[in-house]
Amino acid sequence: MQKDILNEIEENLKSGYKKIVLCAPTGVGKSLVGATISRYFDSSFTITASKHLQDQYIKDIPFLKPVKGKQNFPCLKLMSSEKVENTRRAMRWGLTCDKGVCQERVSKNGKEVVEVCKFKPTIKQVEENSADSQSCSYYLQKYEALVAKHSLWNYHAFFQIMKFNKKLFADYLDRKVSVFDEAHKIEDQIIQFVGFDIFAGQVDECNLNSEKYDFSDLDSMIKLTDDIAYSYANKIKNIKESPAFQNNPDYELISKLERRYDKAAQAKIDILSDKDNFVVNDPIRDLNGNFRTISVKPIDISKFAKTFFDTEYQIFMSATIAKQSFCENMGLEKDDVAFVDTPKSPFPIDHRTIDLLNIKRLSYGSTEEDEIEVIKTIDRILDEHSNVRGLILTSSIPRCQKIIRYLSPKNTRRIRICHSKNKDGKTQDEVISEHATDPTGVLLSSSLWEGVDLKDDLSRFQIIAKVPYPNYKEKRTKAKMDKFPTWYTSQTLTKLLQGFGRSIRSNDDWAKTYVLDTAVNNVFFKAQQMIPKAYYDVLGMDNL
Structure with a gap:
């Protein structure tokens, strides 16, 4: 092949x-x-x-x-200052390069100069094989x-x-x-490199009042971005002119503020270069209605x-x-x-079967009864696979919580909720490691659609409870749909197919996939020309 x-x-x-x-x-x-x-x-x-x-x-x-x-x-500079000689110990203690300062401003002979870390080689030295082995x-x-x-x-x-x-x-x-x-x-x-994410901590740090800005208006968000940049520029100027800085300069703080200024200033330049291409998503607020974060992102x-x-x-x-x-x-x-x-998958078709159960259509307008009917089906599938590990994928954290709430007690005990960030502070990898020690454990997640390999006995069945549509309530999603009509369906199909592959990772591996949301039929109908040929056999599309 x-x-x-x-x-x-x-x-x-x-x-x-x-x-x-x-x-x-x-x-x-x-x-x-x-x-x-x-x-x-x-x-x-x-x-x-x-x-x-x-x-x-x-x-x-x-x-x-x-x-x-x-x-x-490991950061050699931090190791030197902390008198740590063993690199493994340095890694365990978190003395890593992302926490070190590669260059900093220092005062020499009354002048401010940039001093590069003595352990940092130049690219020329590496090219000429003359870099110190201790670099x-x-x-x-x-x-x-x-x-x-x-x-x-x-x-x-x-x-x-x-x-x-x-x-x-x-x-x-x-x-x-x-x-x-x-x-x-x-x-x-x-998209991580374009636009701007504004956090409540930034607004507070810059002594700005979030209530003075209209979070639904792009010009107001440009003004907020500009005010943030101006505030950081002012902070840098005031700190440098302060007697405390003259006596004991904190160049690490200055570098941090300069990076924040650069990010805000560059975001303003990007947005003003094509205002019509940027959209302000609705702000995220805490339970008390207080502003937490907002994003300004490009459509195209x-x-x-x-x-x-x-x-x-x-x-x-x-x-x-x-x-x-x-x-x-x-x-x-x-x-x-x-x-x-x-044209085809190298894995045997009977190792990667997909069962479209068509229980209920889950959407923003679905009823509580529809949701409970789907959860009852999840319960039944868990009973049928009571002696093996598995995976349940859905579209949001609230849906994960609802599944937990309505599952039978015996199956609830099998569940481990697994997201990129978890309430108990455990990482995704830590939760999956715990799952690997539980012979009948089941992962429940809205984020494990891709980027994780649940090979062999880590998962012998997977349940797609809800089709993973992009959140159409987001303003960027709406704007993207208007400009690129196929984008929404393509994004949904991609995520869905990625989910199908979480539990079958090699030729000898096998797992059964169940799809409960009837909306999957609409996705496949709209995406007929987008579905990769390797999925035709398992989806019964061989005659297309």
Whole structure:
């Protein structure tokens, strides 16, 4: 199957295509396909979203030089100041690079100068193999990746360089091809770099009164963003001019305030460059109605996407990607993009059965009786799978809580709610580790639709209680639907298909999937032209 995929990609390249979308299911070996394409050219970037997949690349494809985040490395400067010599102990104590200061302003001979951490090498030293072996491990691996012909990045680190540091690293960014794995996540990654999230803590820190602003009006939010930037600029000026700073300068505080100023100022520039393309989502408030946070985000990300697609050739890979919607969203000319759609899954069909039970249609207008009927069905399925582990996916935290409330006591005891953030402070990984020790445990989540591998006995059944539509009450979602009619359906289908794959991760693995929400039929009907061919057999679409 890999050979067929590579042959088709090569044919497209020889036909003159420089952008290729590859839709291939789990088990095909997309990472090896991507690595082969990287080798086909003399230089490459490979970019992926999840730490799990990055680790898989590192294990299987050693010629890709990886870049990992600062939190994965001990800070030698902090270790020195805390007199810690053992790097493992430093990691346990949280003395990591993300908490260290790589450069700071210090006072020398009455003058303010920028002092770079003595452990930080230069990229030239790494390029010339003259860096001290005791140099900062984070920068060593980052610069080794930049000077290497083939490197491996996560989206955030790669986009950070492409948006903010292109000029700084211009000599090291001239690659032939970029291979974007998990390409269906690109919009979510780009949107982190555009627009602005405003938090109550920021407003308080800047001594601003949130009641003076209209949270439904873009101009008012631009004014708030400008006021935040002005407040930080003022704080920086006042601190620098204070006697306390003259006697004992706190350059770490200044650096922190400058970063906050830069973010607010850049957000204002981005928004004013195309006001009609930005929308203000409704503010999030606490139980007492007090403001907590609000976001100003772009509707169309295509003008920003081009900043990140800088190489001559680009390969976009995912198990769940529709060419038309993807091209429209990224601002790519459909006729300039080749599409390779793998015709079948490598996994046996009886290992990945999907049962559309059509219990009730769950929507914003569904009744309490409808909800309870679905939960009763969940209860029955849990009884049928009483001796194995499983997974329940739904659309929101309140729906998770409702499921818990109406399940039978014996099945409630099997449940572990698992989100990216959990009430008891446990991480998602910690909850899943606990799940692995419980032979009949069941994870219940609104966030595990992707990015987690519940292989083998970690899950032998999965229940899709509610179709995961984007929240149409969000103003950005409404605006996006108006501008890109297929976007809403495409987003729903992508998330749904990602959910189908959580429990079947290899050829020998197996799990049964139950879908309870009748709305799934409407999704499949509207998305007929978007469904990857690898799902045709299991969805009974072979005759299409």
